[in-house]
Amino acid sequence: MSSAYQLALQQLCDSALPTGAFAHSLGFETYIERGGVADEGSFGVWLSAFISQQLTYSDGLAIRFLYEDADVGELDEHLSAQLLPRQIREASTKMGARLLEIGTEVFPSAELEAYRALVTTGRAAGHQTLAFAVVARSLGVPFEEALAGYLFATVTSLTQNAVRAIPLGQNSGQRLLRKAHDDVAAAVEHVRRLGRDDFGAVSPGLEISQMRHEWQRARMFMS
Amino acid sequence: MSGAVLGESRAGISPGRVSSPPAASPDLGPCPLRGAHHAAAPKSGSAASSVVPPRGELSLRIAERAGRSVAVQQFHQGALRVLRPHYLDQSGQVCYVMVNPGGAYLGADLYVVDVEVEAGASLLLTTQSATKIYRTPGSFAEQRMSIRLGEGAQLELAPDQLIAYREASYRQDTHVTVRPTSSFVMAEVITPGWSPDGVSFKYRELRLRNEIQVEGDDGAVLLALDNLLIRPPLADVTGMGFMEGYSHLGSLVVVDPRVDQALADELNRLTAEYGAYSGLSLTRTLAGTTGMFLRSLSNSTEELNRLLGACTGLLRERWYGRAPLNLRKY
Numbered sequence A: 001m002s003s004a005y006q007l008a009l010q011q012l013c014d015s016a017l018p019t020g021a022f023a024h025s026l027g028f029e030t031y032i033e034r035g036g037v038a039d040e041g042s043f044g045v046w047l048s049a050f051i052s053q054q055l056t057y058s059d060g061l062a063i064r065f066l067y068e069d070a071d072v073g074e075l076d077e078h079l080s081a082q083l084l085p086r087q088i089r090e091a092s093t094k095m096g097a098r099l100l101e102i103g104t105e106v107f108p109s110a111e112l113e114a115y116r117a118l119v120t121t122g123r124a125a126g127h128q129t130l131a132f133a134v135v136a137r138s139l140g141v142p143f144e145e146a147l148a149g150y151l152f153a154t155v156t157s158l159t160q161n162a163v164r165a166i167p168l169g170q171n172s173g174q175r176l177l178r179k180a181h182d183d184v185a186a187a188v189e190h191v192r193r194l195g196r197d198d199f200g201a202v203s204p205g206l207e208i209s210q211m212r213h214e215w216q217r218a219r220m221f222m223s
Numbered sequence B: 001m002s003g004a005v006l007g008e009s010r011a012g013i014s015p016g017r018v019s020s021p022p023a024a025s026p027d028l029g030p031c032p033l034r035g036a037h038h039a040a041a042p043k044s045g046s047a048a049s050s051v052v053p054p055r056g057e058l059s060l061r062i063a064e065r066a067g068r069s070v071a072v073q074q075f076h077q078g079a080l081r082v083l084r085p086h087y088l089d090q091s092g093q094v095c096y097v098m099v100n101p102g103g104a105y106l107g108a109d110l111y112v113v114d115v116e117v118e119a120g121a122s123l124l125l126t127t128q129s130a131t132k133i134y135r136t137p138g139s140f141a142e143q144r145m146s147i148r149l150g151e152g153a154q155l156e157l158a159p160d161q162l163i164a165y166r167e168a169s170y171r172q173d174t175h176v177t178v179r180p181t182s183s184f185v186m187a188e189v190i191t192p193g194w195s196p197d198g199v200s201f202k203y204r205e206l207r208l209r210n211e212i213q214v215e216g217d218d219g220a221v222l223l224a225l226d227n228l229l230i231r232p233p234l235a236d237v238t239g240m241g242f243m244e245g246y247s248h249l250g251s252l253v254v255v256d257p258r259v260d261q262a263l264a265d266e267l268n269r270l271t272a273e274y275g276a277y278s279g280l281s282l283t284r285t286l287a288g289t290t291g292m293f294l295r296s297l298s299n300s301t302e303e304l305n306r307l308l309g310a311c312t313g314l315l316r317e318r319w320y321g322r323a324p325l326n327l328r329k330y
Helices: A006-013 A028-034 A040-052 A054-067 A072-082 A086-106 A110-120 A128-138 A143-165 A170-193 A204-215 B261-271 B301-320
Strands: B056-065 B068-078 B094-099 B110-117 B122-127 B131-133 B141-149 B154-158 B162-164 B169-178 B183-190 B205-216 B219-230 B248-256 B277-286 B289-298
Touching (some): A006 A128, A006 A143, A028 A143, A028 A204, A040 A054, A040 A143, A040 A170, A040 A204, A054 A072, A054 A128, A054 A143, A054 A170, A072 A086, A072 A110, A086 A110, A086 A128, A086 A204, A086 B277, A110 A128, A128 A143, A143 A170, A204 B277, A204 B289, B056 B122, B068 B094, B110 B122, B110 B154, B141 B154, B141 B183, B154 B301, B162 B169, B162 B183, B162 B205, B169 B183, B219 B248, B219 B277, B248 B301, B261 B277, B261 B289, B289 B301
Parallel strands (some): B056 B110, B094 B122, B110 B141, B122 B154, B131 B162, B141 B169, B169 B205
Antiparallel strands (some): B056 B068, B183 B248, B205 B219, B248 B289
């Protein structure tokens, strides 16, 4: 075993971690409904945009700021303000609540307890990204490993959801994940170079699709 | 504020400015919650930390006097001023038109706008023409806007569209502070720009950032952080997941205690009637007030203006019994 945190990080990033990620498309279901996402190739285009936009400018930067000692309460407030599509904000806090709960049981730390206390007293919303970052940091996971782990875990859940929803074959899903390695690596590099003012600069197209999902008639996913 | 107090609709005389040393450096602030750009932009919207004085500066304070909203403080300097105020209807709302006599933003230009609408007053603030950003070699043009609304105060911000030309970089930073009973409406259109060869998206960077905070009895809380960053040279911004094949972007921001899901549903139905791909959603509710964001992609400024006009028209009618805006006749 190379590092003490390895197995913990694997558990935290496992798509079987019961946070409810299977219930969220984070906007791609809107593209399926409009026909923009219909097969392996088109889902790959969406996934790539999602990684370089949402996961970079919102989630990725939030994780970096937390690792740079930003106040978790302030970051939580900024995430709540920045996630403009309601379903995305709610997905984040719904999965965040589960992760806070699981983390408290299996990876307890003073930092996690402090964040959870903010949430239970109504002073923070409890975002999944921050709960993940707090746990990973408390376990001693270096920043870049934590970030890459988080990004790829999200990509894996989304791809599994797409395999069910589009639907795609299982091998398609694996090819998509392999191709996403490069996008995740690029995102990790990009997140390192961004500044405070870049936080939350998610593209209009992704946000619109996430907003439109609220009014979509037939849906498999909560977001 | 260093603004001179002047009678309404009179031009200010430029006072001397003292500039403090330059704020530390560019984009990539290493420290987490304080990017350099923001460190250089104090909440007041003053440009005191800039190396050079702003190219244009405008400050306007509106208050309610005997049923009419009037400017109680007005100051401008350099390449920004306002036209004489007018009243579009009998509601007492005052309308000011911002003018940039130079007609365009160039490299390293800084414009600073500071607007306060006091309790119970109402302001409609618009522009005389499109905001045009020309080439900004090696630097960027910038507008910093600071808006403060008192209890029951209303502001409708309806600038003309933004056009960024070839090799232009532009930053617009808007800080809005509302009280729980304030009403804030802002509609904006961004075009894909223009270049001599007719190809769009030839500008270098557009960065438009709106921070809206609600100041309640327990202090201020960030309600919305609306950040738009378009950098055409870095990646294809035209396709799926970004501009979705469209060229123009419209946005509407409403913060008002009367914003609720029923209104969102209604506006969402309204947007479907226009030639645009739109989405709309509510922020969380803080201290009794809620924000609503509408984003629309289209291929035409006119279509977006019609869509945004229909939405603001509905709000004007519903909340104040006012007619829809028809600014072009003035």
